[in-house]
Each structure stands twice: as structure tokens, then as C-alpha cells.
Amino acid sequence: MIKYSNGQNFKEKEQKSRKSSVKTANFSYGNRGMSLEDDINISNDYYRRNGLCLVTKRPTPINVVSVDYSKGAIITNAYFEKQSTTDYNGVYKGRYIDFEAKSTIKTTSFPLANISKHQIEHLKNVLFHGGIAFFIIEFAKLNQVFLLDASYVINFFEKEQRKSIPYSKIVENGFEVKKGYAPRLNYLEVIDKIYVKT
Amino acid sequence: MIKYSNGQNFKEKEQKSRKSSVKTANFSYGNRGMSLEDDINISNDYYRRNGLCLVTKRPTPINVVSVDYSKGAIITNAYFEKQSTTDYNGVYKGRYIDFEAKSTIKTTSFPLANISKHQIEHLKNVLFHGGIAFFIIEFAKLNQVFLLDASYVINFFEKEQRKSIPYSKIVENGFEVKKGYAPRLNYLEVIDKIYVKT
Numbered sequence: 001m002i003k004y005s006n007g008q009n010f011k012e013k014e015q016k017s018r019k020s021s022v023k024t025a026n027f028s029y030g031n032r033g034m035s036l037e038d039d040i041n042i043s044n045d046y047y048r049r050n051g052l053c054l055v056t057k058r059p060t061p062i063n064v065v066s067v068d069y070s071k072g073a074i075i076t077n078a079y080f081e082k083q084s085t086t087d088y089n090g091v092y093k094g095r096y097i098d099f100e101a102k103s104t105i106k107t108t109s110f111p112l113a114n115i116s117k118h119q120i121e122h123l124k125n126v127l128f129h130g131g132i133a134f135f136i137i138e139f140a141k142l143n144q145v146f147l148l149d150a151s152y153v154i155n156f157f158e159k160e161q162r163k164s165i166p167y168s169k170i171v172e173n174g175f176e177v178k179k180g181y182a183p184r185l186n187y188l189e190v191i192d193k194i195y196v197k198t
Numbered sequence: 199m200i201k202y203s204n205g206q207n208f209k210e211k212e213q214k215s216r217k218s219s220v221k222t223a224n225f226s227y228g229n230r231g232m233s234l235e236d237d238i239n240i241s242n243d244y245y246r247r248n249g250l251c252l253v254t255k256r257p258t259p260i261n262v263v264s265v266d267y268s269k270g271a272i273i274t275n276a277y278f279e280k281q282s283t284t285d286y287n288g289v290y291k292g293r294y295i296d297f298e299a300k301s302t303i304k305t306t307s308f309p310l311a312n313i314s315k316h317q318i319e320h321l322k323n324v325l326f327h328g329g330i331a332f333f334i335i336e337f338a339k340l341n342q343v344f345l346l347d348a349s350y351v352i353n354f355f356e357k358e359q360r361k362s363i364p365y366s367k368i369v370e371n372g373f374e375v376k377k378g379y380a381p382r383l384n385y386l387e388v389i390d391k392i393y394v395k396t
Binding site (some may be wrong): 048053054056058059060061062064072073074075076077079080085089090091092093094095097098116122125128129130131132162177 | 246249251252258260261262270271272273274276277278283287288289290292293294295320323324326327328329
């Protein structure tokens, strides 16, 4: 799930934007006009259709409390659970890839507040088992997207006092992901460069 | 999602078992006392804790229609979507693994009715990109579990007239998965034997 680095999450954002406390709209939780997520999903579709790699988005985990079967199976009470893994995983040239995508409106640093310990543990496990693990980080106001290896973020998360990674460090240690028409975000080009050297 | 080979799905099963049409219980959709799924989840926990492999279950996709924010974020209207991929994927020795788990109460064949075309397409894609793809098939009444390579099932699905794979074919082409205490279902042993020869 992509959250907002300024502390606003989906819930707060939605609450502010409407008067009624009950939202009724035909949306799926995974598609809320968040451009980074959209860009990645569309890029993944492009990669899949062109036989380049297969990356899927994990559905948002939802805990279902009650279901009404009188009109089919309508869920009438449920709540969102925190994603304990990451948003995306898949396969490229036989190898396992796993990543989390985050967008920030900050321009000088990437806050770690929305990365959970569970996600850090998950990514450590991925690396331990030989998978490719990284973050895709968008600086929305700068119109820049970077791919940053998970090991760098894990190390920063665990060893540094700072609660955010400076932009300069991301430029230095990450790789900028080119934006285009198709794919919108060519992160596979970066994977080729740094992980799957041919 | 594990479905029932006799055509009963979760919904029908639940409908038959209760008088009221509205179900209210503290359950998660992924954990409904289905022993094969439980066995796999517990085995995956065992593998993860012991650093053997990392396999996670994809959450059931749910389409959220409305959310009530007056008491936190309570989903008040939503419905289950069909899983277009598979239940499980993960990483083992750097390689991508992906599988679907199905249980049947039949004793002479495994019905293909609950495998969707989307899942077949997904597994074909996994194989195309060099991933390890298979089915874990339980014959519940026989107390037997088999691992069957996805290519066999895909071929059967696409080329055979029959709507079910005979038990004898599964015995012949699959590999029995040993049951034990920890892990409950040692499917990694089979992966080692047939995919990751060392």
C-alpha cells in the first residue's frame, strides 16, 4: 500500500475530501488514483503482455467479519489489515523479485515512517533466500523515481538515528527509473543493470 | 483460494450450514478450517522460521464498495473477487516458486472445475519466465497430498476432453508430499528432488 509521507494516509485523505462520513463509490482499494501505483501496475501489464517479466500486486489484506448471503456474498463488515509483506513480487529470468513502492511529497528526504518492521523483516528474508529486493521511491514534486536496493534501506532503518533518508543519499545510492510511455516506469532496465547482469 | 471439488464453494457451504442469511463471526476469509490451507500455511511458517524458504499466501482480493469512517475505517460493502493468479508464491534459493493448492473429496480423480483460465495463464507465464510452478493436490478422503508440476495440469487443461485428472495419472506424474509434525507438509523436499537438484 502506498501511503503519504506527510502522515496523511488513505483514510485521512478521504475524510478530508468529503462531508459525509460514509463513502460509497465504485472503487477498489488498490486503485485510488495514486499515480506511482498506477504507473507500476501499468508497467507490469506492459511487461507481462510483452513477455518481459511477471510481477503481480498483492491484494490489500482485509479481515472479513460478516458476510450477508441473502443477495449473493456481500461483505457487510470488514476492516483493512496492515500489509506485512510488500506490495509487489514476481519472477524475472527465473529469479524472485520483491519490492515496495512509496511516494513522498517531500523534496529533501524520504521518510521511513510508513515502512513497517514487518516489511523490513520480510525484505531481509527475501535477500537471505537470494531474491532481488528493492524499493521504488517517488519524489512526486520533483517528478523523479528511484530504485533503491532493500539492503540500503534495511541498513538505514536499523542503524541510523534519522527517521528519513536524505534525497542526496538516494541519488547517490539509488538508480533513477526512466519514465516513458510504454512502459511508464522502466524499472526492469534498472534491474538488468544492477541485478541481472548479462 | 481452496474450493471444493464437488462444486460446493465457500458460499454454498456456509449457506447450507446456517439458518440466518447473515453471518457474523470473527473469521478471516483465508482461514476457514480448511486443513490443506492450514497445513500449507503452518509449513510455510516453519520454513520461514527455520530459514529454509520464504513463501507467502496472497490475500483474497476483495473489491471494496463503501467504507464507514465514523468509527475508524470499517468496510460496510464489499465483495470477494476471483483470484486471477494463485494462492502462494515465494523464493527458494533465489528462484521464484508459485503454486495453487486444491483439495478434493473425490477418490478417483481431481476435477479441474475450480481452476480458472486466468490461473492457467498465470502459471504458463511463471513457467515462461523460468519460475517453478506446481499444484499441491489433496485427496482428502485418501489422506494423500501430491505435488504435480503445473505444465502437466496446463497440458491436461488445454488438450484433454476430460474435466478431471484421474488419480492414477496424478500418482504416475506427481510426487507424494510427506506429512509430518514439522513441517506438516514437506513439499520443499519434493521441490529439492525435482526442481532444485543439488
